[in-house]
Structures are given as structure tokens and as C-alpha cells.
Amino acid sequence: xxxxxxxxxxxxxxxxxxxxxxxxxxxxxxxxxxxxxxxxxxxxxxxxxxxxxxxxxxxxxxxxxxxxxxxxxxxxxxxxxxxxxxxxxxxxxxxxxxxxxxxxxxxxxxxxxxxxxxxxxxxxxxxxxxxxxxxxxxxxxxxxxxxxxxxxxxxxxxxxxxxxxxxxxxxxxxxxxxxxxxxxxxxxxxxxxxxxxx
Amino acid sequence: xxxxxxxxxxxxxxxxxxxxxxxxxxxxxxxxxxxxxxxxxxxxxxxxxxxxxxxxxxxxxxxxxxxxxxxxxxxxxxxxxxxxxxxxxxxxxxxxxxxxxxxxxxxxxxxxxxxxxxxxxxxxxxxxxxxxxxxxxxxxxxxxxxxxxxxxxxxxxxxxxxxxxxxxxxxxxxxxxxxxxxxxxxxxxxxxxxxxxx
Numbered sequence: 323x324x325x326x327x328x329x330x331x332x333x334x335x336x337x338x339x340x341x342x343x344x345x346x347x348x349x350x351x352x353x354x355x356x357x358x359x360x361x362x363x364x365x366x367x368x369x370x371x372x373x374x375x376x377x378x379x380x381x382x383x384x385x386x387x388x389x390x391x392x393x394x395x396x397x398x399x400x401x402x403x404x405x406x407x408x409x410x411x412x413x414x415x416x417x418x419x420x421x422x423x424x425x426x427x428x429x430x431x432x433x434x435x436x437x438x439x440x441x442x443x444x445x446x447x448x449x450x451x452x453x454x455x456x457x458x459x460x461x462x463x464x465x466x467x468x469x470x471x472x473x474x475x476x477x478x479x480x481x482x483x484x485x486x487x488x489x490x491x492x493x494x495x496x497x498x499x500x501x502x503x504x505x506x507x508x509x510x511x512x513x514x515x516x517x518x519x520x
Numbered sequence: 521x522x523x524x525x526x527x528x529x530x531x532x533x534x535x536x537x538x539x540x541x542x543x544x545x546x547x548x549x550x551x552x553x554x555x556x557x558x559x560x561x562x563x564x565x566x567x568x569x570x571x572x573x574x575x576x577x578x579x580x581x582x583x584x585x586x587x588x589x590x591x592x593x594x595x596x597x598x599x600x601x602x603x604x605x606x607x608x609x610x611x612x613x614x615x616x617x618x619x620x621x622x623x624x625x626x627x628x629x630x631x632x633x634x635x636x637x638x639x640x641x642x643x644x645x646x647x648x649x650x651x652x653x654x655x656x657x658x659x660x661x662x663x664x665x666x667x668x669x670x671x672x673x674x675x676x677x678x679x680x681x682x683x684x685x686x687x688x689x690x691x692x693x694x695x696x697x698x699x700x701x702x703x704x705x706x707x708x709x710x711x712x713x714x715x716x717x718x
Contacts, residue, residue, distance in 0.1 A: 439688070471693060475691060476706070479678065479682045481681070483677040483684065484681065486677075486681065486684065487673070490637070491637055493647075493676070507674055507718065511709050520705065
């Protein structure tokens with residue numbers, strides 16, 4: 323058996339303090355959005371001094387960007403959408419998108435991002451990237467049906483609206499459909515925007 | 521010629537003060553959203569005492585609801601969508617929705633509503649109503665293709681996502697397309713949700 327760790331009585335070192343701050347701010351930003359989260363609350367939740375947060379991250383904007391980055395930069399939809407029968411491309415995109423949002427480790431970060439998009443330009447940029455250049459544009463470019471930017475933008479508008487209604491304002495019946503029902507509801511529309519003549 | 525109005529030197533009466541407050545708050549809520557607008561700023565912009573605002577409207581929530589009500593309660597889409605050739609139903613809905621958002625007297629109020637939906641439940645409820653029971657549900661019910669609530673919800677998710685991308689986060693290319701181009705981009709999708717088998 324491993325020996326129990328000793329509590330040294332020393333303060334956490336800079337690396338772990340930095341991580342504590344990031345973890346606390348990710349959770350607070352997710353719940354309250356950019357505007358609704360104060361540096362003082364982050365300091366309190368992470369058990370460090372507010373001055374230390376400023377020392378590490380300079381500004382609330384920079385901290386938000388770092389804390390939220392993981393939520394929207396890890397997804398590569400290209401293989402899961404492009405591989406497979408061409409007539410089910412839209413269904414695969416809808417499923418990949420919804421599966422990603424349903425992940426308990428991902429959803430709070432994405433909701434926090436949506437919540438903040440109205441008050442913090444950095445969050446709006448992140449959503450534009452998430453829906454555009456970073457995630458959907460590579461899909462439409464790889465599919466090769468032309469007008470890749472417009473296609474990414476249109477399918478992004480459908481998926482964004484779906485996410486807002488299901489996860490943010492929780493509008494019925496979309497909010498309580500099973501994930502696979504949501505996928506089938508929007509699969510044809512995704513197929514249209516990705517593949518068919520616009 | 522009408523005689524120029526005399527300035528009486530008296531303070532504005534209760535009715536006009538009330539209207540001044542509503543006008544100022546509509547404009548401030550539209551720009552800054554619910555969370556970003558203080559009662560003090562509204563008092564300053566309308567030139568009245570903050571206590572008078574509380575006297576008239578009791579709370580910021582109640583004031584927001586009253587100030588924004590006009591922006592989303594006046595639209596009746598049923599005649600403009602239902603009348604006409606059945607295969608262009610979706611196009612008519614898209615045109616009616618976009619035309620409404622493009623109106624200079626309407627757009628700021630709707631943007632303010634979107635901005636506030638993340639921080640104020642009253643705004644989220646207003647959007648749910650705008651997209652559901654109040655505006656889209658009567659359309660799908662009148663069209664009579666069944667599943668009227670699900671159809672309203674799905675077409676609402678597309679239109680909401682479009683509005684967020686075009687008017688709120690201003691994502692390209694949707695933000696700068698001409699209104700009629702936007703209509704044609706989403707017409708088939710609206711047609712699908714309104715009329716076709718889901």
C-alpha cells in the first residue's frame with residue numbers, strides 16, 4: 323500500500339495555484355458567464371489572493387480565454403463526419419455535435435461560453451471560431467462541395483440555435499428530447515447545408 | 521403657423537416621465553442588455569430621480585419587461601406565411617422573420633432581448649414566447665401538418681441561430697449578406713420544418 327501523503331503545511335506552489343485558479347474560474351464562468359463572475363469570487367473559490375490571479379493572468383479577459391479554451395479547441399469533427407456514406411453526412415455531423423455538447427465534462431464550458439458571448443467580445447470570437455474556422459470550416463472544405471465558408475456558416479447557425487434552445491434557454495420540446503431524437507430532427511437540414519445545392 | 525411651444529419651467533408630469541423612463545430604458549437595455557444596464561444609468565438618461573423609477577416600475581425586471589414588450593409582441597406572421605403557394609411557405613416565413621429583424625425600430629429591441637437572455641430569465645421567457653407560443657406556433661398550427669409544437673421549435677431554432685449569428689455575434693458571411701440572400705439561404709430549411717415529413 324502507498325503511504326498516505328503528508329500535508330506539508332506549506333502553501334501550494336505556483337504551478338498548483340495556477341491550476342486551482344483555472345479550475346475555479348472555469349466552473350464560475352460556466353455558471354455565471356463572464357460578466358457575472360468577479361475576480362474576488364474566483365480568488366475566494368480557489369483559495370488564493372486576488373493579487374496572485376492578476377500576477378498570473380493579468381486580466382479577467384485573459385483568464386476567461388485560458389479557462390474556456392479547452393471547451394472548444396479539442397474537437398476535430400472531420401474524420402467522424404467525412405468518413406461514411408455520403409447521404410448520411412448531415413446525420414453524422416448532427417450526432418458528433420450533439421454528442422460533444424452532451425458530454426458532462428464539456429457542456430458547462432460551452433454553456434458558459436454562450437452565456438458570455440453577449441457581454442464579452444472574446445466569447446463571441448470563440449463561438450465564431452468554434453462554429454467557423456476551427457470546427458465547421460474544415461468539415462465543409464474537406465467535403466468539397468464548394469462555398470465552404472457559407473456552408474459552414476449556415477450549418478453553424480442551425481447548430482448554434484439548437485444549442486441555445488436546448489442548453490441555454492431550455493425551450494420545450496427541444497430541451498427534453500433524447501439526444502438521438504435531436505440528431506434525427508436536424509439531420510436532413512445539416513445534410514442540405516453540407517452537401518446539397520444552396 | 522403654429523405658435524412655438526412655451527417652456528413652462530415645470531417638471532414633466534407623471535405620464536411623460538413614465539414615457540421618458542421607458543424610452544431611455546429601451547435604448548439602454550438594447551445596447552447593454554439587462555445585466556449591463558443600471559437603474560442609475562436609466563435615471564440619468566431619462567433625467568428623473570431613481571426613486572421615481574422605483575415608484576413607477578417597482579423593479580428593474582418589471583421595467584425591462586415593459587420596455588421590451590413592444591419589440592416582440594406585435595408580430596403576427598400567420599397571414600403573411602400561410603397565404604400563398606404551399607411550396608413557398610418556408611420562403612415566406614424566412615422573409616417575414618428577416619424583414620421584421622431588419623426594421624430599424626425593431627432590431628435594437630430584439631438584440632437587447634438576445635443580449636439579456638443569458639442573464640435574465642424574463643428575457644429567456646420572452647424569446648421562448650417569441651419563437652414558440654406567440655409567433656411560430658400559430659403558424660404551424662394553422663398550416664396543419666401535425667406536430668405543430670415540434671415544428672415551431674425546430675424552425676425557431678434555425679431562425680434564432682441565424683439571428684444570433686447575423687445580429688448579435690456578427691459572424692461572417694451571414695452578418696453581411698443582403699437580407700434577401702439570407703432569406704434564400706434558409707428558405708428550404710424553413711419549408712422542411714414547416715411542411716415536410718419530420
